[in-house]
Amino acid sequence: MSEWLAIPMLLAGGLFAGGVVVIAWERVPAWLKADVSEFRMAFAYTLRRVDRLQPALLVVCLVSTIGFVMSADGAARSSALFAAAGFLIVLVGSVALLIPIQRRLVAPRAQQPSEIERLRSRWVRGHLIRTLISLAALTLAIIAIVR
DSSP: OHHHHHHHHHHHHHHHHHHHHHIIIIIHHHHHHSOHHHHHHHHHHHHHHHTTTHHHHHHHHHHHHHHHHHHOOHHHHHHHHHHHHHHHHHHHHIIIIIHHHHHHHHOSSOOOHHHHHHHHHHHHHHHHHHHHHHHHHHHHHHHHHHO
């Protein structure tokens, strides 16, 4: 059974981690250089596109990783368990910390530029942490399959 769960675990996990890496690598530097109004427009545009797929990929990855944990044993199970914990941390952190910031950044009401800068900085820092944890969790999932 674990072999069948490995496919969605790696496919969804790889696509999710790839998505957050692309944002960190390509979008974040552009957003940091943009003025507040340009940033808000570009940020909202990107969110409309990635928020349709990224959460689903993360949930599929997390569920299949948990399934893999339950059907594997030994070192594969341990690695997959740590991978699942990493993906769960990313999910909880995104919902609890990053999504509320995102909503404030794209809200149509006027905000002070200093508040936008503060929120942008917090979101970028959180996203970079999310990216590192996602890559570590994906690496552990790959290790689980190799074992």
